Amino acid sequence: MDKVRLAATKILYDVATNGAYSNVALSQTLRQEKFSDLDRKFCTELVYGAVKAGASLDWKISKYLNRPLAKVDEKILDVLRVGMYQIFFLDKVPNSAAVNESVELSKKFCGIGASKFVNGVLRSAVREPHKSDFPTGDDAKSLALRKFHPFWLVKLFIKEFGLDAAKKILDFDNTEPPLCLRVNFLKTTSEKILDELKNFGMQTEPSTFAPEGIICRGHGALDKFQPLRNGLCQVQDESSMTAARLLNPQAGEFVIDCCAAPGGKSTHLAELMQNRGRIIAADIYETKLNHIAQNAERLGIKIIEPLLIDACEIGEKFPAQADKVLVDVPCSGLGVLRRKADLRWKKNPAELKELPDLQEKILSSAAKTLKPGGILVYSTCTITRRENQDVVEKFLATNENFQLIEMKTLLPHITNTDGFFSAKLIKNS
Numbered sequence: 210m211d212k213v214r215l216a217a218t219k220i221l222y223d224v225a226t227n228g229a230y231s232n233v234a235l236s237q238t239l240r241q242e243k244f245s246d247l248d249r250k251f252c253t254e255l256v257y258g259a260v261k262a263g264a265s266l267d268w269k270i271s272k273y274l275n276r277p278l279a280k281v282d283e284k285i286l287d288v289l290r291v292g293m294y295q296i297f298f299l300d301k302v303p304n305s306a307a308v309n310e311s312v313e314l315s316k317k318f319c320g321i322g323a324s325k326f327v328n329g330v331l332r333s334a335v336r337e338p339h340k341s342d343f344p345t346g347d348d349a350k351s352l353a354l355r356k357f358h359p360f361w362l363v364k365l366f367i368k369e370f371g372l373d374a375a376k377k378i379l380d381f382d383n384t385e386p387p388l389c390l391r392v393n394f395l396k397t398t399s400e401k402i403l404d405e406l407k408n409f410g411m412q413t414e415p416s417t418f419a420p421e422g423i424i425c426r427g428h429g430a431l432d433k434f435q436p437l438r439n440g441l442c443q444v445q446d447e448s449s450m451t452a453a454r455l456l457n458p459q460a461g462e463f464v465i466d467c468c469a470a471p472g473g474k475s476t477h478l479a480e481l482m483q484n485r486g487r488i489i490a491a492d493i494y495e496t497k498l499n500h501i502a503q504n505a506e507r508l509g510i511k512i513i514e515p516l517l518i519d520a521c522e523i524g525e526k527f528p529a530q531a532d533k534v535l536v537d538v539p540c541s542g543l544g545v546l547r548r549k550a551d552l553r554w555k556k557n558p559a560e561l562k563e564l565p566d567l568q569e570k571i572l573s574s575a576a577k578t579l580k581p582g583g584i585l586v587y588s589t590c591t592i593t594r595r596e597n598q599d600v601v602e603k604f605l606a607t608n609e610n611f612q613l614i615e616m617k618t619l620l621p622h623i624t625n626t627d628g629f630f631s632a633k634l635i636k637n638s
Contacts, residue, residue: 211310211313211314212242212244212248213244213248213251213252213255214255214291214310214311214314215314215317215318216238216242216244216252217252217255217256217259217291218287218288218290218291218314218318219238219318220234220235220238220256221256221259221260221287221290221291222283222284222287224260224551225283225286225287226283230549230551231256231257231260231550231551232549232550234256235252235253235256235257238252239252239253254299255291255294255295256550257550258294258298258299259290259291259294260550260551260554261357261383261550261551261553262294262298262357263357263359263551263553263554264353264354264359264554265343265353265354265355265357266290266293266294267286267290268341268354269293269297269334269341270286270289270290270293270330272340272341273330273331273333273334273337273340273341274330282319282323284318284319284323285315285319285323285326285327287318288311288314288315288318288319288323288327289311289327289330289331291311291314292307292308292310292311292314292327292331293331293334295307295311296308296331296334296335296338297334297338297341304335307331308328308331308332308335311327311328311331312324312327312328312331315327343355347372347376349363349364349367352375352376352379356376356379356380356382356383357379357382357383357553358379358382358546358553359553359554359556361557361558362543362553362556363375363379365558365561365593366378366379369592369593369594370620374620374622377622378592378620378621378622380622381547381621381622381625382546382547382553382621383547384547385547386446386547386548386627387424387425387426388411388424388425388426388444389416389422389423389424389425389444389445389446389447390402390406390422390423390425390437390442390443390444390445391419391421391422391423391442391443391444391445391450391473391477392421392422392423392441392442393421393440393441393442393443393480393508393509394421394480395480395483395484395508395509395510396439396440396441396508396509397436397441397442399415399420399421399423401441402423402436402441402442403423405434405435405436405441406423406425409433409434410427411425411426411427412425412426412427413425413426416447416450417447418447418448418450418451418454418624418626419447419450419451419454421450421477421480422445422447422450423442424447438507439507440507440508440509443473443476443477443504443508444473445473445477446545446548446626446627447626448544448590448619448624448626448627448628448629449473449474449590449627449629450477451619451629451631452474452477452535452537452586452588452629452631453474453477453478453481453535454481455586455588455615455631455633456478456533456535456584456586456633457481457533457584458478458481458482458486458532458533459482459486459532460482460483460485460486461482461485461486462482462486462487462532462533463486463487463489463530463531463532463533464478464482464486464487464488464489464531464532464533464534464535465488465489465491465523465527465531465533465534465535465575465578466478466488466489466490466491466534466535466537467491467520467523467534467535467536467537467538467571467574467575468491468492468520468536468537468538468539468571469490469491469492469498469501469515469537470492470494470497470498470500470501471497471500471501471504472490472497472500472501472504472505472513473504474535474537475488475490475501475505475513476501476504476505476508476510476513478535479505479508479510479512479513480508480510482512484509484510484511484512485512486512487512487514488512488513488514489514489516489527489531490513490514490515490516491515491516491517491518491520491523492515492516492517492518492520493517493518493519493520495517498515498516498517499515501513501515502515520536520538520571520574520575521567521570521571521574522574523571523574523575523577523578524573524574524575524576524577524578525574525577526578527578528577528578529577529578529579529580529581530578530580531578531579531580531583532579532580532583532584533579533583533584533585533586534575534576534578534579534583534584534585534586535585535586535588536571536572536575536585536586536587536588537588537589538567538568538571538572538587538588538589539564539567539568539571540564540568540589540590540591540596541556541560541561541564541591541593541596542556542590542591543556543591543592543593543628544589544590544591544592544619544621544627544628544629544630545590545627545628547621547627548627561593561595561596564596565595565596565599565600568589568596568600569600569603569604572587572600572601572604573604573608576604576608576611576634576636579636580636581636581637581638582635582636582637582638583635583636584614584633584634584635584636585611585633585634585635585636586631586632586633586634587600587601587604587631587632587634588629588630588631588632589629589630590627590628590629590630591628591630592618592620592621592628592629592630596630597618597630597632598616598618598630598632601613601616601632601634605634610636610637611634611635611636611637612634612635612637613632613633613634614633614634614635615631615632615633616631616632616633617630617631617632618630
């Protein structure tokens with residue numbers, strides 16, 4: 210039996226039953242298993258592909274069942290997801306292999322009694338593929354099925370951006386994201402890292418958003434990439450790098466990062482400050498603060514002070530003390546859906562309605578930490594107005610001592626990066 214397909218099925222089961230994040234579960238599995246590069250890529254494609262297809266894949270499966278989808282055992286359903294994904298979305302896998310391997314997989318993963326059912330469902334799909342053709346219309350329900358997004362989210366994108374732009378965003382979310390690295394200028398140069406990447410077999414190009422950014426394609430296991438282990442670079446999307454660049458911290462300043470985990474932006478700030486000054490990296494999770502400290506040590510950064518504190522209380526802790534403050538608030542993450550395969554299915558409309566209240570509280574508290582003349586950058590990795598422009602505009606309406614300097618949204622289908630929003634404010638003297 211194919212160990213790669215078994216590993217992928219176990220990950221899907223962990224995601225479905227335990228709420229595991231597919232990227233975390235996949236990384237753990239790939240570290241444990243001694244797969245070849247080809248098998249690693251196949252396992253990654255099965256996991257991310259099936260998770261990303263989500264409800265659309267289940268809709269296809271339902272067309273070949275003689276019972277409601279909810280009545281199918283979860284383990285069997287995950288075997289069917291892996292098999293059905295290969296049949297309909299992986300041209301390089303012969304249908305016979307997809308069916309036969311899934312049948313053998315079901316015996317191992319679900320018990321021998323499940324194999325007849327799995328065999329029947331998958332052979333029906335091979336025999337009558339058009340039975341589960343997605344509808345072709347441009348209504349939200351048809352687009353949701355074809356583009357692998359929840360119906361409510363498709364409606365939201367159409368309402369916010371219009372039909373044509375919404376379709377482009379949906380398509381972008383289904384593309385394969387490149388690896389983005391931030392060169393640690395405290396230790397090395399872009400030229401040296403580019404040479405290392407070339408030797409590692411990667412295709413690279415410089416980022417147009419930050420001079421320290423490098424876009425990489427065709428990479429193997431990053432565990433083997435020594436410059437990353439040695440702190441010469443850090444994984445971070447180029448859109449995310451714009452936050453620290455916009456804040457523009459200077460050596461010797463006192464800077465606060467209010468919602469710092471996992472620490473990418475905190476360490477970026479420290480590098481821009483030439484490792485001179487003071488940075489408070491605040492977060493509410495102690496384990497994440499430990500991760501920030503480990504990252505800082507790996508990168509050779511000495512000026513970051515992890516602090517366990519609720520960002521809503523940061524203003525009382527450091528009243529009128531900071532030169533600059535970064536407010537990268539918790540958000541819906543709708544700008545990073547291509548990078549987090551399961552995120553689109555974990556979100557819900559109720560959460561999007563609740564988030565602005567929290568974002569407003571954090572922003573108001575963070576603003577209190579600034580000295581007169583201090584700079585604040587509010588940022589998110591989402592693209593909807595409710596969590597971005599509306600929050601900033603509401604804050605400015607009730608805080609006349611603050612002035613907007615710059616505000617921009619990076620829409621993924623236009624910038625070819627993760628979606629990102631940032632607003633730069635100054636506290637008047």
